[in-house]
Amino acid sequence: MAKSFVKQGLAKQQEVLLTHGDTIDKIAKGFTQAATSGKLIAAISNEKKRLYGVQFHPEVDLTESGKQIFKNFLYHICGFPGNFTMQNREEACKAEIQRIVGTNKVLALVSGGVDSTVCAALLRKALKDHQVVAVHIDNGFMRKDESESVKASLERIGLDLKVVDASLTFYNATTTILLDKDQPNPTPCLTSTLNTTIHPEEKRQIIGDTFIKVADQICKELNLNPLETVLAQGTLRPDLIESASSLVSGNAETIKTHHNDTVLVRQLRSEGRVVEPLKDFHKDEVRQLGRDIGLPDELVERHPFPARNYQNFTNVNQYFLCVLILTRSRIGNPGDLSEEPYIEKDFGETNILLKILADYANADKRRHALMERVQNLTTDEEKELLTEMTSRQKIxxxxxxxxxxxxxxxxxxxxxxxxxxxxxxxxxxDDLYAMGKIIPKICHNVNRVVxxxxxxxxxxxxxxxxxxxxxxxxxxxxxxxxxxxxxxxxxxxxxxxxxxxxxxxxxxxxxxxxxxxxxxxxxxxxxxxxxxxxxxxxxxxxxxxxxxxxxxxxxxxxxxxxxxxxxxxxxxxxxxxxxxxxxxxxxxxxxxxxxxxxx
Incomplete structure (x- = not known):
């Protein structure tokens, strides 16, 4: 690290998350090199103009001193006093709820997970009791005894929760998706039913759209006027980032569609019919907010099911079981029920590369034709580590x-x-974990190691x-x-x-x-x-x-x-x-x- 905002309170060498393949060869006039990663320029600075740039991700946990870097920038360079507290954010959330909901009623789909529970608790604090209608929808893909557990835990904190069994509705649900989205006039296509759908993105869209439809039906059964009812979701910042929502970015690629950020949800947002008080929060901040407003640890520390992304809309603060089931290995066109394994032209070569890495100590002696690729893509430290690991035991x-x-x-x-x-x-x-990090670096068509x-x-x-x-x-x-x-x-x-x-x-x-x-x-x-x-x-x-x-x-x-x-x-x-x-x-x-x- 050079002398700049990335210096104060930081070690000279530290771990950061640097995932992008683009680099710069020449620094602009007036800038100096502030940090490097090997031969790559990792940070630049112009102290005179007070301009700074980093190539890595200071905002994530894998950058060990990321918080200190932000403190240096915000407090020492920008001069912020740092007096904005979680209490300020709680009041801001309640003010936003009151502004969006007004005198209307709000339908909160509560999964029982931390995000939807904190959202429901904020609604109760911000609005009158008769305005909040809390519903838990059993979609049929919940964990074992999940809905019963959710109802019991939320009733203990005084939340009047209505449980709706919509398992058959979800099981046989379909939705319309658009093919050729990059074309001026994309073609609409009806999906298969959820219980026969293979593509994970289609499953998510079916789930998200079905939740909206079920919510509309609940409104009718409860005599809620759709024009006077707002939908509440516990959407978090990462949900919007990963689904490339325009609320956070105009350029990000969709990493994953969250069913609390589907096309239908985006339409409702544009109509002002969705309130998402946690949309600027990350998971750790939501947990802290939950503690601050008095929620018990059993709810605040609850694991997402299956993942944090499916909570809110879904009454599951988790990934439904249907997303945790790998339904097929090959991804084809909508409706394609291919039962073939995922074996592309690069399968054989990649399999050989894996065997070379797993037996590196001996493969280095045999000098396989693919060994040169391994040598070019590994550092001296990684070569030494591979040799040591594969010499100790057979993998x-x-x-x-x-x-x-x-x-x-x-x-x-x-x-x-x-x-x-x-x-x-x-x-x-320890060796397996190290291999798990090296393999995707060598085999770019591998993103998971077990x-x-x-x-x-x-x-x-x-x-x-x-x-x-x-x-x-x-x-x-x-x-x-x-x-x-x-x-x-x-x-x-x-x-x-x-x-x-x-x-x-x-x-x-x-x-x-x-x-x-x-x-x-x-x-x-x-x-x-x-x-x-x-x-x-x-x-x-x-x-x-x-x-x-x-x-x-x-x-x-x-x-x-x-x-x-x-x-x-x-x-x-x-x-x-x-x-x-x-x-x-x-x-x-x-x-x-x-x-x-x-x-």
Missing amino acids: TGTLLPIKTVGVQGDCRTYSYCAALSSEAQQIPW YIFGPPIRDSPRDVTATFLTPNVLSTLKQADHLARKTLMDSGLYNKLSQMPIILVPLHFDRDPIMHHPSCQRSVAIRTFMTNDFMTGVPALPGKDIPEKVVYQMVNEIASVPGISRVMYDLTGKPPGTTEWDESCDLQPALRLIHSSPQ
């Missing part, structure tokens, strides 16, 4: 024929998932198990998620993690390829996630962040569920992986399936 690397969602360079990516396995009795978690428990994978599947949102599939996922969460809660570590999606993956391992046994089982991935704001984050490292015995107990419990082939542990940070997998594999919450055909 097997294999590419899985599924597609998962990631975020790389501010763009959404649909890429392969790499799997590692080992014969080691003591799993080398460890597969059990014997090393000899023959990776080349097909997938047909998987739709049918009752037996949902039951399998609900039970696996229930057992994993119960283990976590019984261990007293629930608040240690920010989220723990459990993903159902349509892969059946341990079949002899010569015998041609059909793929009929599925596997489960445990996605631990630690973050403050959900913009970036890291997996919990067994033996460090979470006891190994707890992880092994989860694995054993999940493996006991009928129809489960193998259990995996997600080693990926965000970026390059998203919180959730969602087929595309995701993208963000607690339960997920990869589909193919009715089972």
Whole structure:
């Protein structure tokens, strides 16, 4: 770090998140180099004009001194006094609610998660009791006993909650999407029903639009005048950023559609019929606000289900189970029910690269043709680390024929998932975690890395198990998620993690390829996630962040569920992986399936 606003209170060398591929070779006149990353210019400054620029992301947790950088800029350069408090923000939220709602009534779809609960609590503080109508919608894709738990917990804080069972409505729901969106006159297309839909983005749009339709029906049943009723959502800043909402950016690419930011929601916003008091908040700020207004820890610290993004509109403060189920591996045109595995032309080469990295110490001696690529894309420190790791124990690397969602360079990516396995009795978690960071750097078409428990994978599947949102599939996922969460809660570590999606993956391992046994089982991935704001984050490292015995107990419990082939542990940070997998594999919450055909 050079002498500039990135100097005060900072170490000379520190970790930052630098994800973009664009760089500058020459600094503009009057500017000086303020920081570097290797040979790359990471920050510039013009002290005379008080202009500064950074190439990395100071706003995320993965930049270890990001808050200090902002303090230096805001307080020492801009001269802000720093007297704006959470109390100020609470009052601003209540003022916005009163301005938008006025004398109308407000319909709050409450999931039971922290965002929708804090939103509902703010509504109660800002408005009169008769103005707030709180509803919890059971969409049929909730966790095991989720709706009953939500109702009980919210009634304990005095929230009069109406529970609506709309499971059949969601199960058979469809919506209209636009094809060729980049064309002047995009073609409207009716989706398949939700229980047979494969594409994750279509699932999200169906869910979001169906919530709006169900909300309208609830208004009618409760005799609420639509023209005198406002919809309340617990939308957060990251939801708008990831769905490329015009409220936050005119240029961002959609990383993931949130069902609280669909086309219908945007239309309602334009009509002034949506109130979103938390839209400028991040998750950690919402939790603090919840504490400040008196909500109990059991609600404030609740994990998103499955992900923080689906809360509000949905009465689920989570990703519905239907998003946690990888329903298929290949993404095609709307209505395309392809059951093929995701194996493109680059599959074979990528699989070889994985094997080289997993056996780097010996591969370096054999000098495979692809070794030069590995050498060119790794630093000296990474080469040394790979040699040490692969000399200590034998690690097997294999590419899985599924597609998962990631975020790389501010763009959404649909890429392969790499799997590692080992014969080691003591799993080398530190080495596996390091491999999980190196592999996506070398294999740009990989955005997620998992460890597969059990014997090393000899023959990776080349097909997938047909998987739709049918009752037996949902039951399998609900039970696996229930057992994993119960283990976590019984261990007293629930608040240690920010989220723990459990993903159902349509892969059946341990079949002899010569015998041609059909793929009929599925596997489960445990996605631990630690973050403050959900913009970036890291997996919990067994033996460090979470006891190994707890992880092994989860694995054993999940493996006991009928129809489960193998259990995996997600080693990926965000970026390059998203919180959730969602087929595309995701993208963000607690339960997920990869589909193919009715089972």
